[in-house]
Amino acid sequence: MPQMAKITKIMDMTYDTKLFEFQFIDPKVREAFSYDPGQFVELSIFGIGEAPISISSTPTRKGFLELGVRNAGNVTNYLHQMKVGDTVGIRGPYGKGFPMETLKGKEVLVVAGGLGLVPLRSLINYVLDNRGQYGHMKILYGTKGSQEILFKDEIEQWKKAQNVEFLMSLDKGDETWKGNVGVITTLFPKTAVNPESYSVICGPPVMYRFVVKELLARNVQKHRIYVSLERKMQCGIGKCSHCVIGYKYTCIHGPVFNYWDVLDLQEAI
Ligand SMILES: Cc1cc2nc3c(=O)[nH]c(=O)nc-3n(C[C@H](O)[C@H](O)[C@H](O)COP(=O)(O)OP(=O)(O)OC[C@H]3O[C@@H](n4cnc5c(N)ncnc54)[C@H](O)[C@@H]3O)c2cc1C
Ligand code: FES
Numbered sequence: 001m002p003q004m005a006k007i008t009k010i011m012d013m014t015y016d017t018k019l020f021e022f023q024f025i026d027p028k029v030r031e032a033f034s035y036d037p038g039q040f041v042e043l044s045i046f047g048i049g050e051a052p053i054s055i056s057s058t059p060t061r062k063g064f065l066e067l068g069v070r071n072a073g074n075v076t077n078y079l080h081q082m083k084v085g086d087t088v089g090i091r092g093p094y095g096k097g098f099p100m101e102t103l104k105g106k107e108v109l110v111v112a113g114g115l116g117l118v119p120l121r122s123l124i125n126y127v128l129d130n131r132g133q134y135g136h137m138k139i140l141y142g143t144k145g146s147q148e149i150l151f152k153d154e155i156e157q158w159k160k161a162q163n164v165e166f167l168m169s170l171d172k173g174d175e176t177w178k179g180n181v182g183v184i185t186t187l188f189p190k191t192a193v194n195p196e197s198y199s200v201i202c203g204p205p206v207m208y209r210f211v212v213k214e215l216l217a218r219n220v221q222k223h224r225i226y227v228s229l230e231r232k233m234q235c236g237i238g239k240c241s242h243c244v245i246g247y248k249y250t251c252i253h254g255p256v257f258n259y260w261d262v263l264d265l266q267e268a269i
Contacts, residue, residue, distance in 0.1 A: 002044050002089025003029045007082055008064060013150050017070045017115070018080060019056065022090065023063065035059050037122035038097030038200075038228055038256045042236045043067065043075065044089035045082075051075040052233045052251070054119035055093060060129035065090070068118035068150065094236045095255050098123050098200055098226060106198045107135040111211050113142050113184050113203020117150050119228055119255075120202050125154075128161055138165045138191065142184030142203070145172045167191055183207075188214045195219040200256075202228040208269035212259065225259035227269060 009021035024030040035055055044050040051073075057066035071080045079088070100123075108127060112120045127134045139158060143149055149168075159166045167190060173181035180187060184207060195218060201211050208227055215225055231243040231250040243250035246265035248257070262268035 002042070002091040004087050005065070005090045007084050007086050007088070010082075010084060013068065013152075014148050017068060017150060019066055019068045019151075020079070021057075022065045022067070022088070024065075024090070025087070030063060033065070033093075035093035036097030036100060037126045038119050039093040039095050040119075040236070040255065041065070041067070041090050041092035041094065043069075043079070044091070045075055045078050046089065048078045049075045050089075050234075052094075052236055054122075054228075054255075056118045056121050058122050058125040058129060060126055068115070068121070070115055092236065095251055096253065096257075098228070098256050099198075099258075100126065103127075103198050103200075104133050105135060107194050107196065108137045109193060109197045109199040109215075110137065110139040111184065111199060111201040111203070111207075112139070113207040113211075114144065114148065115150075116202030116204070116207075116228070117141055117143075120200065121151055121154070123200060124158060128158070128164075131162060135197075136163050136165070136194075138167070138193075138197070140167050140169075140184060140187045140191075142169045142171065142187070142207075145170050146174055146176050165191065183210070185210050185214050188218075193218040193220065195221070196224075198224045198226070200226045200228070205230075205269070212269070222259045222263065226256055227259060227262065228256045229254050229262070229268065231255075 004025045005022040011019040040054045042050045053067045056068045167187045169180040234240045234242040236251045238252040245268045
């Protein structure tokens with residue numbers, strides 16, 4: 001059942017992506033709602049439809065929920081017209097998130113392409129809020145151009161955070177950009193990857209194969225690689241089969257998979 005939630009903040013991040021903060025109207029639901037980084041919710045706008053959206057806030061900061069939403073179609077377009085104080089339905093959280101227990105004490109390599117930074121922001125801030133429990137965190141972020149950079153202010157904080165290395169690349173540079181230009185894999189030769197580190201990857205479908213290739217070339221073992229996959233979803237709870245890849249349901253077995261689990265699935269990555 002969707003629970004009613006009120007929009008409490010809206011921030012424009014780019015020309016087509018906004019960050020929405022929601023609070024459940026029922027204080028009991030607000031208090032009880034807990035999730036793992038990498039999980040998603042089904043967001044409903046009554047009379048319009050539902051869409052699966054990753055949770056971008058971290059469960060370490062309680063009382064609200066943040067979703068970074070690109071205006072892509074019916075539901076997201078309607079949401080983009082909504083104002084602070086308007087209400088939506090939210091059900092979830094659903095799916096398997098990132099393996100935060102497994103990552104404890106380990107070096108973490110975050111590889112985010114485009115909108116993939118939305119769920120990975122949850123993991124990044126979770127690690128920062130539990131700094132003592134995780135090792136060095138290296139973040140590689142790639143996006144199309146300077147107009148598409150998400151979480152600009154937070155990126156500046158991450159760069160200054162203790163034990164964090166942040167590298168970014170734009171597919172296409174412009175006069176405002178002094179950094180690396182090229183697809184995200186062009187960042188790999190610029191940094192050393194510890195083969196013992198655990199990698200978490202989220203981005204456009206084309207990115208996974210090339211990023212995994214870079215990791216394997218650096219002797220990162222397959223069990224240390226996690227990918228978050230996106231598929232067309234409807235129910236979010238394993239009933240409709242819209243999200244099936246081979247014999248796996250992205251909504252319940254994923255969206256975060258260990259690389260071993262998708263290695264043999266045709267069209268997974
Ligand atoms: C696990 C998961 C997490 C996600 N997290 C996020 C997130 O954090 N942020 C985010 O912005 N998105 C996220 N998405 C993607 C989001 O769910 C989709 O973009 C969703 O389709 C948006 O719903 P909508 O109703 O706005 O768009 P829709 O109306 O479903 O349209 C989506 C796309 O499909 C096309 N389309 C629609 N109908 C047709 C048709 N009949 N024929 C051909 N093309 C069609 C549209 O043109 C558009 O490009 C996530 C998806 C999954 C599965
Ligand atoms: S979305 Fe319905 S089974 Fe996965």
